[in-house]
Amino acid sequence: MSDDKPGSDTRLVEAGRRREWTGSETLGGGVVNVPVWRASTILFDSVAAMRAAHPHGKPEQLFYGRHGTPTQWALADALTEMEPGAEGTALYPSGVAAIAGALLALLSPGDELLMVDSVYGPTRTLCDGLLKRMGISTRYYDPAIGAGIADLIGEATRAVFCESPGSLTFEVQDVPAIAAAAKAAGALTIIDNTWATPLLFPALAHGCDVAILACTKYVVGHSDVMLGSVSAHGDAWRRLSRHARETGQHVGPDDAYLALRGMRTLGVRLRQHEANAIEVATWLDARDEVGTLLHPAFASCPGHELWARDFTGASGLFAFTMRGASAAQRDGFVDALTRFGLGYSWGGFESLALPVDPVRTARRADFDGPLVRLHIGLENPADLIADLARAFESLRVA
Ligand SMILES: *Cc1c(COP(=O)(O)O)cnc(C)c1O
Numbered sequence: 001m002s003d004d005k006p007g008s009d010t011r012l013v014e015a016g017r018r019r020e021w022t023g024s025e026t027l028g029g030g031v032v033n034v035p036v037w038r039a040s041t042i043l044f045d046s047v048a049a050m051r052a053a054h055p056h057g058k059p060e061q062l063f064y065g066r067h068g069t070p071t072q073w074a075l076a077d078a079l080t081e082m083e084p085g086a087e088g089t090a091l092y093p094s095g096v097a098a099i100a101g102a103l104l105a106l107l108s109p110g111d112e113l114l115m116v117d118s119v120y121g122p123t124r125t126l127c128d129g130l131l132k133r134m135g136i137s138t139r140y141y142d143p144a145i146g147a148g149i150a151d152l153i154g155e156a157t158r159a160v161f162c163e164s165p166g167s168l169t170f171e172v173q174d175v176p177a178i179a180a181a182a183k184a185a186g187a188l189t190i191i192d193n194t195w196a197t198p199l200l201f202p203a204l205a206h207g208c209d210v211a212i213l214a215c216t217k218y219v220v221g222h223s224d225v226m227l228g229s230v231s232a233h234g235d236a237w238r239r240l241s242r243h244a245r246e247t248g249q250h251v252g253p254d255d256a257y258l259a260l261r262g263m264r265t266l267g268v269r270l271r272q273h274e275a276n277a278i279e280v281a282t283w284l285d286a287r288d289e290v291g292t293l294l295h296p297a298f299a300s301c302p303g304h305e306l307w308a309r310d311f312t313g314a315s316g317l318f319a320f321t322m323r324g325a326s327a328a329q330r331d332g333f334v335d336a337l338t339r340f341g342l343g344y345s346w347g348g349f350e351s352l353a354l355p356v357d358p359v360r361t362a363r364r365a366d367f368d369g370p371l372v373r374l375h376i377g378l379e380n381p382a383d384l385i386a387d388l389a390r391a392f393e394s395l396r397v398a
Helices: 008-014 047-052 070-082 095-106 121-133 146-151 175-184 234-246 253-263 266-285 304-310 327-336 381-397
Strands: 088-092 112-116 137-141 157-163 188-192 210-214 228-232 290-294 317-322 352-356 371-375
Touching: 008 070, 008 266, 070 088, 070 228, 070 253, 088 095, 088 234, 095 121, 095 157, 095 188, 095 210, 095 228, 095 234, 112 121, 121 137, 146 175, 157 175, 175 188, 175 304, 228 234, 266 290, 266 317, 266 381, 317 327, 327 352, 327 371, 327 381
Parallel strands: 112 137, 112 157, 157 188, 188 210
Antiparallel strands: 088 228, 210 228, 290 317, 317 371, 352 371
8 A cells, every 4th residue: 555545535536437437538538437338248349359358367358248347347446446455356246145255255165164153144044054055164153252263263164254343233353363363274254344344444454355245235325226245355356256257246237336326425424324323322322221232332332442443433333222121012112113214224324223133153142132223324313313212202101
């Protein structure tokens, strides 16, 4: 990285907008955004030109639609630019497809994967289903393990998978210590970095080899596109990019365009999500109905001190327990919210609430009540707080 590397907001504005993708010399200018190139067939001027265009080793050259057009290349280029240390980025049609792509590219039958116990549910389903059937075994570890991961790494361990903070329960992991222990033992460190994005936690710079994003969430940012990405370097990047090509991974140009458009405002959106979420979480923290606030920026969240050490900010997703409430009361609380939407996913401009029941197998999950997960959007926090207050009030009346 050179000393004059521009700041992350500048890079978000400039990334992927290569002159050869935004205009042409014959047209005399260029547009601001790389256009949507829709293509399956690419036409060549001669057989010789067609042969010369073969994509192996020259990925950013028109050859056949499956290998992408400037629209997809610009998004991949921008994601690589935003992840310091990355050599390249592969795109996938969803976050889960990106996770599956990374694991299948890097693991083989007989290998063992160490998986954080607080991982996103569908990742667990993939490990316990397809990977198991392929002869790849998964051992779940406590998210608080830190450097202690070294004791679990055996002969067959090929990779350690982190997700920090964890899904639903938000434990922050000591990723640098885990990555250092994995590296010393010859294993790769893979991280699902969807919550933080490289803006709040540059994962490769913290020692990870492979960084996965469900771009569906903050990169797209508008709840209207499914997309995933994997950024990596070194041998892991070569294996990943080959696997993505071999398995025909492709994302539609309209989706790639929308994701790239979303990226331009990722910095300002994340700062506002953070500020709004902290305002709402601070209010919740003072409520009698709230047991434990599971927000990495608050001391009550396991691993808070690691968040303070390693992250440059928080995003807008967190959870809290409803002290002493029954699951039915918790569900009633969520139903009583009118401004928060009820639905899966997160990372869009709108607020969402979800009743969640985490599954843990490495360590018992003990909470002082049922959990509610909130995604805090870009509304005025006072309106969201009023909605939450009303829903708590309806509980008391009921
Ligand atoms: C949503 C999510 C995914 C999956 O992304 P999809 O695009 O919905 O497939 C992966 N990891 C985390 C942490 C997520 O929240």
